[in-house]
Amino acid sequence: MHSPAHPxxxxxxxxxxxxxxxxxxxxxLGIPPALTWGFVGVLLFMTGDGVETGFFSKYLADHGxxxxxxxxxIAVYGITVxxxxxxxxxLSDLWGPRRAMIAxxxxxxxxxxxxxxxxxxxxxxxxxxIVYGLRGFGYPLFAYGFLVWVTAATAPQRMGxxxxxxxxxxxxxxxTLGSLLASATxxxxxxxxxxxxALGLVTLGGLLALFLVREPTGRSRxxxxxxxxxxxxxxxxxxxxxxxxVAIGAAVRVFSTGSQFGFLVCMPFFFTETVGFxxxxxxxxxSVMFTANIFANLxxxxxxxxxxxxxxxxxxxxxxxxxxxxxxxYVPLAAGPDFAAAAVVAALYGIALAGYVPISALVPALxxxxxxxxxxxxxxxxxxxxxxxxAVVALALGPFGxxxxxxxxxxxxxxxxxxxxxxxxDPEFTAPDGASAAPLGAARGPSLTGGGRRLAP
Numbered sequence: 530m531h532s533p534a535h536p537x538x539x540x541x542x543x544x545x546x547x548x549x550x551x552x553x554x555x556x557x558l559g560i561p562p563a564l565t566w567g568f569v570g571v572l573l574f575m576t577g578d579g580v581e582t583g584f585f586s587k588y589l590a591d592h593g594x595x596x597x598x599x600x601x602x603i604a605v606y607g608i609t610v611x612x613x614x615x616x617x618x619x620l621s622d623l624w625g626p627r628r629a630m631i632a633x634x635x636x637x638x639x640x641x642x643x644x645x646x647x648x649x650x651x652x653x654x655x656x657x658x659i660v661y662g663l664r665g666f667g668y669p670l671f672a673y674g675f676l677v678w679v680t681a682a683t684a685p686q687r688m689g690x691x692x693x694x695x696x697x698x699x700x701x702x703x704x705t706l707g708s709l710l711a712s713a714t715x716x717x718x719x720x721x722x723x724x725x726x727a728l729g730l731v732t733l734g735g736l737l738a739l740f741l742v743r744e745p746t747g748r749s750r751x752x753x754x755x756x757x758x759x760x761x762x763x764x765x766x767x768x769x770x771x772x773x774x775v776a777i778g779a780a781v782r783v784f785s786t787g788s789q790f791g792f793l794v795c796m797p798f799f800f801t802e803t804v805g806f807x808x809x810x811x812x813x814x815x816s817v818m819f820t821a822n823i824f825a826n827l828x829x830x831x832x833x834x835x836x837x838x839x840x841x842x843x844x845x846x847x848x849x850x851x852x853x854x855x856x857x858x859y860v861p862l863a864a865g866p867d868f869a870a871a872a873v874v875a876a877l878y879g880i881a882l883a884g885y886v887p888i889s890a891l892v893p894a895l896x897x898x899x900x901x902x903x904x905x906x907x908x909x910x911x912x913x914x915x916x917x918x919x920a921v922v923a924l925a926l927g928p929f930g931x932x933x934x935x936x937x938x939x940x941x942x943x944x945x946x947x948x949x950x951x952x953x954x955d956p957e958f959t960a961p962d963g964a965s966a967a968p969l970g971a972a973r974g975p976s977l978t979g980g981g982r983r984l985a986p
Contacts, residue, residue, distance in 0.1 A: 559690030559831060561683050563744035567675050570738025572698040572706075577730030578637070578668045579707020580714075580723060588720050593652050602657050609665030611912025616666070617673035618905025619765035623758055626678035626747035627739065633670025634735040640664035641728050649721070669908065672699055675738065677904045678747035680893045688890035689838060693830015696886055701823045705816075751901040765905035768896060775906050778892040778952055781945045782910030783917050785846065785885040788854055788938035791918030799858070799931045805866035814868070814875050821876035825883035833887030839949050842891070846884030847946035851939040853878040858935040894954035 555562050581588075589599040613633070620629040640663050648660040676695055683691040707727075714723045752761045769776035800806040800814065833841040856874040864870040892907045893900040921941075925934050 558694075559687060559827075560694050561679070561687070561691055561744075564679060564682065564691075564742055566741035567678065567738045568694055568698045570734040570736075570742075571672055571675055571695070572702050573734030573737065574634075574671060574731050575668065575699050575702025575734075576706040576710060577702075577727040577732075577734065579703030579705070580711045580727035580730070582704045582708055582711075584711060584715065584720060589652075589657070592649075594654060594657070598654050602654075602661055605658050605662040606665040607912075607915050609662050610669055611909065611915065613666040613669035614673055614908035614912035615765065615905050617670050617908050618677055618901045618903070619762050620670065621674050621677040621681075621747075621904070622752040622765065622899070622901030623750055623761045625749045625751065626674045626681065627742075629674035629677070630671045630735075631739060633667045633672070633674060634731075634739065636670065637664060637667025637731055638728070638735075640667065641724075641731070645721075645724055645728070649724075668703075669912065671735065671738075673904070673908045673911075676889060676908075677751070677901055678742075678744070680889065680904060681751055681900055682744050682746040685890075685894070686834060688894075689830045689833035689841075689887045690827075691830070692889040693827045693833075693886050695889070696826040696830070696883070697823050700819065700826060705819045705823055709816075753898070761902075764899065765902045768899055768902040769906050772896045772899075772903070774895045774952055775892060775903050777948050778888060778895060778903075779906040779910035781842075781885075781948050781952070782888060782892075782907050783913045784941045784945050785850075785888065786882065786911070786914045787918040787921065787941065788850065789882060789918065790915050791922045791934065791938060792857070794919045794922045795926060795931055795934055796857075800861065800871070803931075804861045804871070806868075806871070810866070810868055814871055817872045818875040818879040820879070822879035822883050825880040826886050829883045829886045830890075833890065838887035838891040838894075838954075839952060841887050842885055843946050843949050844884070846881065846886075847942050847949060849881035849884055850878070851942040851946075853881045854935050854939045854942065858931060888952075891952055891954065895952065897955055897957050 553562055555565055560568060586596075586599045586603050589602060590596050594602070617629055617633070620632065624632075640660050643660045644657075644664060648656045676692070679691050679695050680688065710726070710730075711723055714726055718726075752764075756764075769779060797808075797811055800811045801808055806814070829841055829845055832845070853874060857878050860874045861867075861871045889907065893903045896903040918938075921937055922934055925937055929937070
């Protein structure tokens with residue numbers, strides 16, 4: 530694997546210290562300059578992908594598909610997204626991140642065209658399951674492939690800030706700008722033509738990222754030389770056994786956003802039927818939540834680099850999410866349909882979710898020789914969270930109601946605070962100058978190795 534840092538020139542005996550290079554504005558923001566167009570591409574790609582988020586299931590139902598069948602179509606899509614998220618790391622190890630992104634880009638375009646020209650006009654249920662389901666492999670291969678590229682090519686001391694910018698681009702597109710664009714275009718051109726607009730945005734974002742990013746690390750495989758393809762693919766699963774901390778990191782990733790996906794299922798009913806909000810007010814509340822989240826992603830990425838990745842995740846992520854989960858229920862319950870009060874707690878919850886951002890920097894540091902495999906496990910956790918949250922709601926809503934659900938999610942967030950203590954970076958994970966890569970102030974977790982013996986690579 531190529532080193533993300535260039536060797537430093539050795540001055541001659543009489544030479545003074547080399548002049549300090551002026552950092553570009555992009556560098557001062559914490560964006561790796563060689564990857565700048567990749568962030569722009571991910572933002573545009575995910576905006577296009579996120580266009581359908583708020584209306585696609587309703588579109589299917591309005592055009593003759595039973596609501597239950599429409600829900601199954603969305604569920605199948607979610608399954609392939611989770612599998613694609615896992616494959617993004619495995620294929621980045623095997624092929625290199627850029628080739629994984631090319632595969633995702635091609636899959637998305639091909640099956641979106643088939644969706645628009647064949648499946649939707651026919652409104653054929655089995656065909657929709659196949660075409661829309663297979664399209665689900667597209668965005669995680671592209672977007673999470675770029676995340677692997679970021680973690681492989683960024684200096685450790687700037688990793689938190691870089692992944693903060695990644696999640697800013699990702700969540701800025703899906704669902705924030707994507708839903709905003711749909712709200713503007715649907716009244717003008719209709720839902721079907723809006724989906725064609727999404728195709729154009731994804732095409733533009735993909736081309737920008739793939740043709741304008743020239744950074745060399747992502748253009749070659751990340752797996753060790755000589756490792757066979759099957760071993761690489763198997764390693765993306767077995768790493769969770771070989772490196773127990775990676776498995777813990779994946780579990781933390783599941784529950785870090787599990788409450789978010791669970792709340793998207795149960796909170797619309799709570800706010801409209803119990804609190805007294807209109808559907809429009811609830812949607813505006815979601816906009817407040819996710820707008821706060823995308824800017825907080827940047828902030829906590831940088832905070833993690835300074836305060837420590839583990840400490841940031843523990844207090845600003847896990848503990849803050851536990852508190853704001855409860856506030857998101859009890860404050861509106863007490864205040865009634867007061868939008869300002871609800872908006873404050875929604876924004877605080879969105880900000881707290883961003884406290885987990887450093888996990889994308891921390892998990893690769895747990896297995897520095899197999900970053901792609903570690904990211905496969907992390908991305909699998911990200912995909913699984915789309916099921917874990919709704920599953921908690923499905924199991925708990927009947928017996929415990931929404932009040933019980935928020936306490937369950939608060940407890941799960943506190944459980945991640947304990948688990949984060951075990952996610953100490955591997956001793957081999959070092960900065961380019963040989964200094965320790967663990968950020969200053971990082972919490973020191975308990976050993977999982979039995980007497981301090983280092984886990985096998």
